[in-house]
Amino acid sequence: MNVEHEVSLLVGEIKRLGGPNAEGKMSVKFGVLFNDTQCANIFEALVGTLRAAKKRKIITFEGELLLQGVHDNVDVVLLSE
Template structure:
């Protein structure tokens, strides 16, 4: 089983490799892009823990992937930016 620290490190690595500098010069990737780059079933939990540790930030508490349900697509958070604040896992 992969530890929480390894999961957070994986997200940091994805942000460093695939993210783009935002207006503050910090690496940023959208939730939708991150979903496409990771295969974690516990992505939301990992994001919440990393946010609590001050490693990254994003708007909201939990991010939802848009999926078609009963012929309609619910509100999705695919365009919410996830911003890398620190590469150090505390």
């Protein structure tokens, strides 16, 4: 698995599914990403890709780990491309 490639795909999906937040940064709810059919086909391990992107400071979200259902309303915010 090429993490850099997965992260770049994630950036594209956040742009496709999200919109600007109050600070003008692209943002999407975790539940929207998790439940999107196209994302499900692209990412084998969405949560792992999100953590890798957060570690690289490309995205941010509250907490360390996002779980489907519990964190569906958490914003995933794009910091850089």
